[in-house]
Amino acid sequence: MRAFRALPYAVCVLALSGVAACSSGTPADGSGTPTPAVSAGTVKRLEVTVTGTTVTPAPAQVDLPVGSTLELVVTADHDDELHAHGFDVEAPLKAGVPATLRLTAEEPGVYEVETHEPALTLLSVAVR
Amino acid sequence: MVVALAPAHGVGSRGDLPLPFAALVIGAVAALLISFVAIGTLWREPRLRDTDGLLLPPPVAAVLDSGWPRVGARVLAAVLTVWTVAALVLGPDSARNPVPHVVYVWLWVGLAFASMLLGPVWRVINPLRALHSGLLRLARVSPDLAALPYRWGLWPAAVGLGTFTWVELVAEENTSLSFLQLLVAGFVAVSLLGAAVFGRVWFDRADPFEAWSRLLGLLSPLGRRADGRWVLRTPLHGVNSLRGQRGLVPTVAVMLGGTAYDGFSANLSWATFVQTSPVPSSLLKTATMLGFFGLVALTLWVASLVSVRLAGEAVRESFTFVSDIAPSLLPIAGGYVVAHYWSLWVYQGQYAWRLLTDPLGTGADLLGTAELTPNDALIQPTLVATIQAVSIVVGHLLGVLAAHERAVTVLDRRAAVIGQVPLMVVMVIYTLGGLTILFAP
Numbered sequence: 001m002r003a004f005r006a007l008p009y010a011v012c013v014l015a016l017s018g019v020a021a022c023s024s025g026t027p028a029d030g031s032g033t034p035t036p037a038v039s040a041g042t043v044k045r046l047e048v049t050v051t052g053t054t055v056t057p058a059p060a061q062v063d064l065p066v067g068s069t070l071e072l073v074v075t076a077d078h079d080d081e082l083h084a085h086g087f088d089v090e091a092p093l094k095a096g097v098p099a100t101l102r103l104t105a106e107e108p109g110v111y112e113v114e115t116h117e118p119a120l121t122l123l124s125v126a127v128r
Numbered sequence: 129m130v131v132a133l134a135p136a137h138g139v140g141s142r143g144d145l146p147l148p149f150a151a152l153v154i155g156a157v158a159a160l161l162i163s164f165v166a167i168g169t170l171w172r173e174p175r176l177r178d179t180d181g182l183l184l185p186p187p188v189a190a191v192l193d194s195g196w197p198r199v200g201a202r203v204l205a206a207v208l209t210v211w212t213v214a215a216l217v218l219g220p221d222s223a224r225n226p227v228p229h230v231v232y233v234w235l236w237v238g239l240a241f242a243s244m245l246l247g248p249v250w251r252v253i254n255p256l257r258a259l260h261s262g263l264l265r266l267a268r269v270s271p272d273l274a275a276l277p278y279r280w281g282l283w284p285a286a287v288g289l290g291t292f293t294w295v296e297l298v299a300e301e302n303t304s305l306s307f308l309q310l311l312v313a314g315f316v317a318v319s320l321l322g323a324a325v326f327g328r329v330w331f332d333r334a335d336p337f338e339a340w341s342r343l344l345g346l347l348s349p350l351g352r353r354a355d356g357r358w359v360l361r362t363p364l365h366g367v368n369s370l371r372g373q374r375g376l377v378p379t380v381a382v383m384l385g386g387t388a389y390d391g392f393s394a395n396l397s398w399a400t401f402v403q404t405s406p407v408p409s410s411l412l413k414t415a416t417m418l419g420f421f422g423l424v425a426l427t428l429w430v431a432s433l434v435s436v437r438l439a440g441e442a443v444r445e446s447f448t449f450v451s452d453i454a455p456s457l458l459p460i461a462g463g464y465v466v467a468h469y470w471s472l473w474v475y476q477g478q479y480a481w482r483l484l485t486d487p488l489g490t491g492a493d494l495l496g497t498a499e500l501t502p503n504d505a506l507i508q509p510t511l512v513a514t515i516q517a518v519s520i521v522v523g524h525l526l527g528v529l530a531a532h533e534r535a536v537t538v539l540d541r542r543a544a545v546i547g548q549v550p551l552m553v554v555m556v557i558y559t560l561g562g563l564t565i566l567f568a569p
Contacts, residue, residue: 053403059396061146085141108509109471110143110394119300119409121399126145128509 043069047098048122050076050115061124064105070125072101072113079117084125086111139232139303143394144471144516145509147566151517159524159559163552166528167545174537176368181351181359189358198252205253211487216312220489221305228303229480231311232296237469238477239337243345244462247366250341256316257331260323274327281333281374284322286382288336290421293386297393298413339379346370346455347462347526367458367530372451377425380454380461384558385420387464391565392420427557428454431550438550439543452538453551456531460558463523467516467566471507478502516566524559528552 044064049056064070074082080093087103093115101113105127113122184192191197212230219225242249251257264271301307322330331338346366353359370376392398393413402409432450433443481497535548 055400055403059400061396107142107504107507108145109507110145111141112143118403120403121396124143124396128145 041067041069043071045071045073046123047073047075050074050078050080050093050120050122052077053118053120055120055122059121059123061110061126063126063128064103066105066108066127068105070101070103070105072103072123073098074101074115074122075099076115081116082113082122083116084111084113087125139228139476140472142471142475144512144566146568147513147516147563149567151513152563152567155517155521155563156560158521159556159563162521162525163528163556166532167549167552170529170532172536172541172544174533176362176365176533178354178365178369180365181353181361184358184360192358201249201253202258205255206258209255211484213312215484215487216305216309218488219305222489223303224483224486224489225305226480226483226487227305227308229476229483231308232303233472233476233480235337236292236296236340237465237473239341240344240462240465240469241473243341244347244466245350246345247348247350248338248342248345250337251331254331254335254338256319256323256335257328260320260328260331263320272327274329275325278326278329278333281376282339282379283375284334285336285339286375286378288334289340289379289382289386290418292336293382293389294414294417297386297390298410298417300410340383343370343379343383343458344462344465346458363459363462363526364530364533367455367526368533370455370458372448372454374451376451376454377428378421380457381421381425381428383461384457384464385422385424386417387461387468388424388558388562388565389417389420391464391468391562392416395565395568424457424558427554428457428551431554434550435539435543435547439539439547449538453531453534456527456534456551457555457558459526459530460523460555460562463519463521463526464562466519466523467562470515470519471512474506475502475504517563520559520562520566524555527555531555 044062046062062070072084074093075098076093076095078093078095082091082093082099082101084090084101084103086107086109087101089101089103091099091101093099103111103113103125105125108127111125111127113125114120115122183189208230212227215225215230216227219227239250261271264273295302295311299307319330319335322334326334333339346369347363348366349360349363351359351361351366353361393416402412405412429446429450432453433446435453436443436445436449478500479502481495481500485495485497486492487494531548531551535551536544539547
């Protein structure tokens, strides 16, 4: 029974070494992953229409490999402001006039593209 | 057409990639295995004692006891406070202002990580505590001055934490300068008023950031054992030292529910539903956030109810028992915090230095960090996914162990094994829910 007193410690040590093992293994597969040659530098094009509070196509996650570019064409039925989080780009929207944002993927993560008046999420860009 | 501008909001503009399916499955299987193995094989008598722990080497303990680390931390906190207040009052109302990062990244998330590592640090560096005792000293009155006895337990802290969660996740324009001025002024006013009426105990019990730091700080490996000496111990020892008290259940519900809602609200289908719904979005978000708080409290109480009925006790016992088992949810809450906020903390936390160096928006570079590029080594996708899955599962494991210890302590031997099953079921639900939220943002 005495051995059980050490159990909480053993569990914690195990857990911590688990974290250590996993994280130490990461740089190899994380930074070493080469960006597929076909996608690097390629340009993806996507058109989005905003009518009132309805976004067409419905908001979805768009995959964008590091190094490639998303050309986002947005047409709204009202004056608004277009903002791509993380890419730090904004563009004014004039009612009925398509506006184009070019988003080049750099840091892996998920970034939302939204309008401000009203606040709508248009899509999210998953950079991998 | 494209105009490159500074971002409208600086905080939280980057989210984590969805958890890989493999990590979801491994995490879920591990959580289920841990739970079933725990029921059958764990200890039958209370195991954790407040005399446990590895003593720190005497020189290290002497430094910790000398007071110098506290003085140093207080001075740094005071300098940062003055710096931040200057930016709050005189700084620009733009993304160049450091205040949103200080409040939403350093204070909220950074405090959580610092507390889980070192213990209840906010108690030591809380600038409002210092302001309150300074004012009393100036007025030459006793530091224990209080007009009324305090008797609400953690309830005001739960309300405060819930309000802050709402401010962070629901309120619009929550990074604008006027909003932050109102927020900070309101919080300082309420705190000083509370401390004036109820005395210092206001900070001990009612202050939301002290509660956040103290409860997450129970998970720290650093602590004092019963005789006051510094020891290294398991997170379970800290959690086990917390006794049921008024307001603990709502506080834990807000901590767990708030983080879960944060993850959930990033879901695109949810965003689509909110923005196309005829119901005003802020109303819908507020109601859903409150629903998350309520769901945690309700499921915890139902688990408690089933437990006491299985043990053959009266229904009213469930209200005390729910408070007894609430501390064992703290490791799960801590796991959620690490999983959801790791990348925000290690990335945006660095970015804050770029803004702090120019608090008044004059183009100054007072700290020499204007050109700092946040190091992204700690937010590599594989590392982030690993940390997320591991922290959720470790939180679950510690939660199960803490609940087991509490069950064998509080319930009689016959009822202990069966009595902890309902809580374990609830924990499995929280853990699978937490992993799912990370998998499908």
